Amino acid sequence: MVKITLKxxxxxxxxxxxxxxxxxxxxxxxxxxxxxxHKTVAILPFQVTIKMKKLPKNxxxxxxxxxxxxxxxxxxxxxxxxLLRKSKKYTVTFQDVSKTNALLAKAGITQENMATKTxxxxxxxxxxxxxxxGSVVTDRxxxxxxxxxxxxxxxGFMKSNEAKTIMTIHNGADAELLWRYERTVSGxxxxxxxxxxxxxxxxxxxxxxxxx
Numbered sequence: 001m002v003k004i005t006l007k008x009x010x011x012x013x014x015x016x017x018x019x020x021x022x023x024x025x026x027x028x029x030x031x032x033x034x035x036x037x038h039k040t041v042a043i044l045p046f047q048v049t050i051k052m053k054k055l056p057k058n059x060x061x062x063x064x065x066x067x068x069x070x071x072x073x074x075x076x077x078x079x080x081x082x083l084l085r086k087s088k089k090y091t092v093t094f095q096d097v098s099k100t101n102a103l104l105a106k107a108g109i110t111q112e113n114m115a116t117k118t119x120x121x122x123x124x125x126x127x128x129x130x131x132x133x134g135s136v137v138t139d140r141x142x143x144x145x146x147x148x149x150x151x152x153x154x155x156g157f158m159k160s161n162e163a164k165t166i167m168t169i170h171n172g173a174d175a176e177l178l179w180r181y182e183r184t185v186s187g188x189x190x191x192x193x194x195x196x197x198x199x200x201x202x203x204x205x206x207x208x209x210x211x212x
Contacts, residue, residue: 025207026180034171034178035091035209038129041169042095043080044104044122045072045111047135071193072111073101075136078197079167090210095128103127123172130178134167136196165200169209179209 028034048071050064080097083090104110107125109117123131139162162184169179181204185196205211 024182031178041130042126042128044133046075049137074193082201119170120175138163
């Protein structure tokens with residue numbers, strides 16, 4: 001039998017959350033000119049896609065759609081919480097997501113029809129200078145729970161899941177894409193939405209335009 005010491009467990013946990021694909025960053029030529037003017041930024045529900053080769057027992061495609069909608073607002077809340085915790089580091093304030101979602105509902109903007117709206121239309125409805133959005137494509141429900149795979153009894157280390165994450169910033173005045181960050185997290189991305197966002201935002205933070 002293979003002995004699993006605390007050091008080995010910590011190493012495997014670190015390994016499972018640090019296998020990352022190469023990041024891709026786009027910055028508009030206007031970004032450095034426009035970003036300093038921004039004062040208030042809203043965070044939209046993320047677009048979440050769960051791609052599973054085989055549905056779990058007693059799970060329907062409708063269940064997956066419901067899970068995607070739930071994860072969309074879960075990620076929105078987690079990103080807001082992360083940014084709020086470090087608000088002193090940023091040059092802007094972030095609109096409370098409860099206000100964001102209330103204003104979206106008031107304007108008739110839903111997760112289903114958001115793609116039909118331009119970012120300047122959304123920013124106007126939210127009364128903000130810029131809008132943060134994004135997407136996550138994962139091969140399992142994020143909050144389903146994911147244990148770290150351990151090399152026990154010769155079974156070896158197995159990848160538990162993968163999530164392709166994208167975050168964007170659009171200028172509220174003209175809907176121009178100012179910044180786009182893309183990265184794929186492979187291995188264990190944790191057991192909750194907060195875990196995934198923590199990993200995603202730690203990487204994004206190094207390149208986040210609103211950092212002082």
